[in-house]
Amino acid sequence: MVINLSEHHSLVSNWVGELRNVDVQADRMRFRRNLERIAEVAAYEISKELPWEDREIQTPLGIANCKSLVEQPVLATILRAGLPMHNGMLNFFDKADNAFVSAYRKHHHDGTYDINLEYMSCPSMVDRIIIITDPMLATGSSLVKTIQFIKMDGLPAQIHFVAAIACTVGIEYVLREVTGIKIWCGEIDDELTAKGYIVPGLGDAGDLAFGSKIQM
Numbered sequence: 001m002v003i004n005l006s007e008h009h010s011l012v013s014n015w016v017g018e019l020r021n022v023d024v025q026a027d028r029m030r031f032r033r034n035l036e037r038i039a040e041v042a043a044y045e046i047s048k049e050l051p052w053e054d055r056e057i058q059t060p061l062g063i064a065n066c067k068s069l070v071e072q073p074v075l076a077t078i079l080r081a082g083l084p085m086h087n088g089m090l091n092f093f094d095k096a097d098n099a100f101v102s103a104y105r106k107h108h109h110d111g112t113y114d115i116n117l118e119y120m121s122c123p124s125m126v127d128r129i130i131i132i133t134d135p136m137l138a139t140g141s142s143l144v145k146t147i148q149f150i151k152m153d154g155l156p157a158q159i160h161f162v163a164a165i166a167c168t169v170g171i172e173y174v175l176r177e178v179t180g181i182k183i184w185c186g187e188i189d190d191e192l193t194a195k196g197y198i199v200p201g202l203g204d205a206g207d208l209a210f211g212s213k214i215q216m
Contacts, residue, residue, distance in 0.1 A: 002171055005041060006187045012041055016186045019164060020202045032084040032209050035135055035164055039088025042162040042184045043131075046073075047092065049182075050129060072096040073129040073160075076122065076150075078142060081206035085133035085162060093131075097123045101146050120146075126154030135205035137163040137185065139196045140170035144177045158182075164205070165189060167198045 005012045015034040018024045025031055051070040056063050076099035077086035090096065099122030130150065137143060143161060150156065159181045161174070166185040169192045174181065191199040207213065 002166075002175075002183045002185070002188075003045070004185055004188050005038070005045070010041075012038055012186050016164060019186075020200065025203070025208050028209060028211075035084035035205070035209065036088035036091070038164050038186045039085035039133055039162055040091055043089050043092035046131060046160050046162075046184065071129070073131050074099055074123060074125055074156075076101060076130055076132045076146075078102075078132070078134040078146060080210055081136070081204075082134045084209055085135060085164070089131060089133060089162075097128075099123070099125070099130075099150075101149075120149060122150075124153060125150050125156050127157045129158045129160075130156045131160045131162065133162045135164045135209075136198060136201070137161070137166035137170045137174070137183070138192060138198050138201075139167075140173035140177070143170075143174055147178050147181070160184060165198060165201060167192050167201075 006016060015037055019031060019034050047069070050073065052067045053070050055066055055068045057066045072093055072095045074097045075086060075089045075093060077083060077089075078101050086098075090098075099120065101122075102119035132143065132146065134143065147159065150159075159178070160183075161181060162184045164186045166183065166188050168188060168190050171183060171188070174183065189198050189201060193199060202208070
């Protein structure tokens with residue numbers, strides 16, 4: 001299932017527009033903050049679908065019947081570009097466990113690339129609710145490889161994925177390869193270049209958030 005948060009106009013549409021805007025992109029702090037805000041909206045929407053229970057809360061004047069999350073999710077992000085969105089999730093799920101994944105494109109001289117997953121730090125994800133964040137869902141290869149790695153330890157109860165911008169090609173690939181996932185995105189683009197970049201997209205989210213990098 002796919003949820004496009006810009007399908008009905010809201011502030012998410014404004015933030016996605018600023019992420020794309022080359023004039024606004026020069027402000028790295030604003031770029032990171034817009035990614036963070038999109039994740040905060042997604043966190044709120046996802047929270048509506050998580051299991052809740054009734055609890056009695058002692059107030060200064062009596063007992064209040066309140067609804068509370070049964071459990072906090074595991075918040076996972078793909079380094080480094082996913083860090084601003086991860087912070088946005090933590091602003092809402094402030095007691096969550098966390099997972100960090102190093103998955104990146106290893107480019108070759110002929111223009112091709114492989115997905116390298118070299119590191120993951122995480123709690124047990126067996127029967128847990130997992131929320132993965134990454135600003136861009138392009139080909140979907142990094143996300144699929146990450147989920148396959150997660151499932152090696154056992155099956156999560158739910159998997160949610162949150163992106164600022166997703167491509168239809170990547171969405172279709174992920175839904176073919178992964179069962180039981182729900183994709184939340186700020187906007188959906190239809191075009192993907194031969195090198196795997198989303199058009200119109202926004203460019204390299206990691207570089208825009210944190211500065212350019214060298215290819216090792």
